[in-house]
Amino acid sequence: MKKLIKEFYEKESQIVEKLEKIEKKSQDKQGNFYSLYLEMYSTLKEEGYEIIGSGYSRTVFAKNEDDYVIKLASNQDGIIANKGEVNLSTSEDTSNNISVILPDLYSYSKKGNWLICEKVNTIENVSLEDLKKVFPTFYYFASTKMIGNKIIQKDIEISEFKEFISNVFFDALRRPVLDVKRFLMILKRKSYEDHDIVNIYKNFPLKDIKRFVEATTYDFTADLHLGNLGIKKDLNLSPESFVILDYDTGVTRGIKKVRHRYDVENSPNAKIIKEPPAKEKKFPLDRVPDFDAILAAESVYRKLLEYAIQS
Known part of the structure; x- marks a missing residue:
């Protein structure tokens, strides 16, 4: 303490x-x-x-x-x-x-x-400039678009960015296995842009993503709405300033197989069950997985539209 x-x-x-x-x-x-x-x-x-x-x-x-x-x-x-x-x-x-x-x-x-x-301040009461400092990777995905090989900055309202953050976390909590690569794919899908995930994974700090993934590897929360996300009152805001206000360790979602398992029968404080982690499949970044079929279709449509305009 x-x-x-x-x-x-x-x-x-x-x-x-x-x-x-x-x-x-x-x-x-x-x-x-x-x-x-x-x-x-x-x-x-x-x-x-x-x-x-x-x-x-x-x-x-x-x-x-x-x-x-x-x-x-x-x-x-x-x-x-x-x-x-x-x-x-x-x-x-x-x-x-x-x-x-x-x-x-x-x-x-x-x-x-x-x-x-x-x-702490709830995200609902934080400015866009402060959110950009705390969630830099999120902001990159939400505020840029791809036209051919060019990365174009786009205007984004604070309400849009907050909704983007909320949607990404909601999707992340549904994953039975979550790591940085999978989190990047969620960001890509929610941005509806064909971002270069391989380049981002290799060259971006990704501190906001890594912090969340590392902190929730074993301890699970099922309650991550905007009102439950907070920002510390730090003088210099960074990805280290993000906190979860109420960490709900209850496993009441009706999902038996989740990446976080608890011995809730013996303790209200949710002690970790000592068992080997779920075996993970290889997850290459240079292809779009099946669950990104919609994103792939939209990417093809954009390229066809670009070719039509150029010709």
């Missing part, structure tokens, strides 16, 4: 102390969960914290001037979610890479009632 700078650390420590006192009092009185939740909820409101987000199982509180948020479990699923997030950030049972793609964790309840973590 990391610590906040002194100004925020002192404020965070004060609210941690109050939340822990409420938990202890509830335990001594053997109070039920919902009375505990309401007391913590009321205390946070009295301390000036505002609700900045809420979902099925957790309520998120923050102050405008503070660099942290408080995630309060609103039911038993919220407790499991908090414990799971803490486990992913601190436990050796998960891959070594997963914590780098999560907001920094500062404090938490061992019972899972609450946790305090880094405040």
Whole structure:
């Protein structure tokens, strides 16, 4: 876990102390969960914290001037979610890479009632210029088009780029096996352009793609919509600034064979099953695979159109 700078650390420590006192009092009185939740909820409101987000199982509180948020479990699923997030950030049972793609964790309840973590900006509230710095490979695919052998820059609105990011991640999560090459093919297909994947793979840094693929090799999230993607408040934004706000380790998609497998029966924190990885087929970059048939057809159509115009 990391610590906040002194100004925020002192404020965070004060609210941690109050939340822990409420938990202890509830335990001594053997109070039920919902009375505990309401007391913590009321205390946070009295301390000036505002609700900045809420979902099925957790309520998120923050102050405008503070660099942290408080995630309060609103039911038993919220407790499991908090414990799971803490486990992913601190436990050796998960891959070594997963914590780098999560907001920094500062404090938490061992019972899972609450946790305090880094405040970040959601992608929905980030400018196009900042998104370009965090997702440079994504932006290249979304903002360029191929005319013959020439790469032409095209105008793209921020709403289009956000939709492109969302569609790429959605497609990536459906893949039973994902690596950098396969991720590039997804970007190519979603851009509807005949990009030179071989050249891009050999000569581009691909830091944004590599970071996501490496971080999610063993630890899977099934919940990656735009509202769940965040950007750290770094002075110099880069692909290292991208985080996932709520890392859902539940395997409830009805898909039995996925690239990430969990022992969910024995632990709510989703420990990795120790088994050999799925055998991967060779994936050459110099041909378009079967699932890119539509892209291939469009590429042929464009070339025929170019020849017609030239003649």
